[in-house]
Amino acid sequence: MVTTRIPLEDLPLAALAAVERQTGPVVRTETVSQGFNSEIATRVFTDSGSCFVKGLRADHKRAWTQRREAEVNPFLRGIAPGLLWQVDEAGWVLLGFENLEGRHADYSAGSPDLPKVAGLLRRLGEVACPEVELRQAEQRLEAYAARPSDLEHFAGRSLLHTDLNDHNVIVDDSAYLVDWAWATRGAAWLDAAYWVVWLMAAGRHEPESAERWARTVPAWSVAPADGITAFAQATANVWEEIAGDNPDDWTARMLDAARHWATFRKSA
Structure with a gap:
């Protein structure tokens, strides 16, 4: 909302x-x-x-x-x-x-910002999750998973941002993540997976291109293929709910990207 x-x-x-x-x-x-x-x-x-x-x-x-x-x-x-x-x-x-002086990240294919965002996610992957009360990824996705057993893929002990909107990434010489309202504890690879959908929606990447960028984040290498597919479908279900019957252009673009990725994963 x-x-x-x-x-x-x-x-x-x-x-x-x-x-x-x-x-x-x-x-x-x-x-x-x-x-x-x-x-x-x-x-x-x-x-x-x-x-x-x-x-x-x-x-x-x-x-x-x-x-x-x-x-x-x-x-x-x-x-x-x-x-x-x-x-x-x-x-x-x-x-x-602190007031950052940079600009919002450009997620388009070939953008020089993409390696900076990948580096940002690699740095985040090195942060130990603090012992504070956080939502659990499997809890947040419970209502959207296709099968209850899918939730096991999303559980973990890593600190996640979970909203890789290009407006939440500020770049200058490096890149920074802002707006940690939805900080979550879960599987280490999930932020790279969230990034895939945003790359497709904001940068007009095809699934293959978006996943190539996700693979530059080390945690992606431990993501089970079934888990990625389950996440893609759960994300499509999230955006179906958000979009409702009359989505605005921005929401419709997110829904299209999430559906496209879910379809790609099922046929891969």
Whole structure:
């Protein structure tokens, strides 16, 4: 479900004051249009620097994702922008992160960003999953797997991002993953598998090309073929539900990519 975006200036005065105690007086702001998980998503500029602020109302049903993102951030140095501060004030949960100066990744075939994203997933694969409360991959996919036995393929002890949307990858000389709202514990190869669908949807890759990039991530080599096929079908089922009867263009593109991959896996 898409969350309505509001400007930082629309926060209660007490919440704005709490932010400025962290940042100093705000000179200007830039509301970010991309992303679906936060009501506040704003670049904040002061005389001494900048940061990125995201937040949700404390009574929002997904407010727990803000707190979870804060918990995993210390383990993601060099992979995600660092968490600078957090505020819980006037009914809002707000997080302040380093403001990355890069751009969104280009997933198109032949893009120079693709090796950077592959390197990012390799670095993530080296991170030990922290002992914090996380959703389990097999739990999240339980309603979408074709068979209950498929869920065994998705279980594991690795820290996963699970939303490899090109807008969640910021690139400059390197690449960084933002928006850890859906951090999950599961099989090490799953983020490479999530990337396959996004490569097909955002970069117009065919399944063979997308899977070639997935194979550059070491964890993919331990993924069972049956597990990949089961994941592809579960992902198609996820997007069937999201799309409903009248999907917008973006959702329809994701559904088409997921269906295409699932069909390819069944015939491979």
